[in-house]
Amino acid sequence: MSTAPVNIHATAIVVGKTGLLFMGPSGWGKSMLAFACLTEAHRIRIDAALVADDQVMISARNNMAIATCLPSIQGMIELRGTGIVRLPFISEAPMHYAVLPGHATGADRVPPEGETTVVSQGLTLPVIRLLPNVPLPLAVLMAKAPEIGR
Numbered sequence: 001m002s003t004a005p006v007n008i009h010a011t012a013i014v015v016g017k018t019g020l021l022f023m024g025p026s027g028w029g030k031s032m033l034a035f036a037c038l039t040e041a042h043r044i045r046i047d048a049a050l051v052a053d054d055q056v057m058i059s060a061r062n063n064m065a066i067a068t069c070l071p072s073i074q075g076m077i078e079l080r081g082t083g084i085v086r087l088p089f090i091s092e093a094p095m096h097y098a099v100l101p102g103h104a105t106g107a108d109r110v111p112p113e114g115e116t117t118v119v120s121q122g123l124t125l126p127v128i129r130l131l132p133n134v135p136l137p138l139a140v141l142m143a144k145a146p147e148i149g150r
Contacts, residue, residue, distance in 0.1 A: 005057035005068060006120045011077070012051035012067035012095060015041045015138065016149040019067060019095035021056065021119060028101050029132040031077050038087065040138040046149045050089040053077040058095075058120040065123045068092040095125060097145060102129035 011022040011034040020037065022030035031053050041048035052069035053076060059066050068091060075089040098117045103109055115127040128144050130137055142148045 002062075003060040003121050005059040007055050007070075008058050008120060009054065010056045010058075010119075011053045012056045012069075012093065013038055013048060014051060014090060014093045015048045015141075016046050018097070018145075018148045018150070019051070019065075019093045020097050020099055020141070020148070021058075021065070021067060021095040021125060022099045023117070023119070024101045027080075029080075032079055033099070033130060033132065033134075033137050035077055035079055035087075036136075037138040037141065040136060041149065050075065050077055050087045051091075051093050052089075058123065060121065060123050061094075065095040065119050065125060066092055067095050095119070097141075097148075098125040098127050099130050099141065100127050102131045104131055 011030040013020050013034045022034050024030055038048045051067045055070055057068040075086050076084050077087055078084050111129045116124045117127050118124050128141055134140055
């Protein structure tokens with residue numbers, strides 16, 4: 001099964017062979033968290049690359065969510081307060097997890113196990129919740145899903 005690409009507001013990266021799709025409201029820090037994960041991966045010698053920032057084209061191929069980037073913004077990521085920077089990128093990658101905003105307090109402080117979210121046209125991904133200002137976001141993601149980076 002294949003579907004035509006749909007443009008969603010997100011940031012997509014790959015760490016090792018794991019695709020991470022940062023989704024959430026404007027201003028949450030998707031780009032900065034993704035950038036921190038890329039930087040952290042490189043520091044610990046794990047291959048990692050940007051797929052797309054801000055506008056991610058999502059399509060279905062063989063029941064997998066595939067992220068691609070519009071040619072006009074390939075290799076660019078906006079770091080709020082700093083501006084646009086250029087990074088190594090790959091043109092497409094399967095996405096394995098949706099990274100969504102976490103809640104530090106209240107009833108949602110511990111998210112439910114097995115949570116999923118629809119990313120496009122019936123495509124769902126397992127969710128990992130992440131706080132916006134966590135100092136080592138990749139370490140937190142890898143603690144929750146140890147296959148990240150392999």
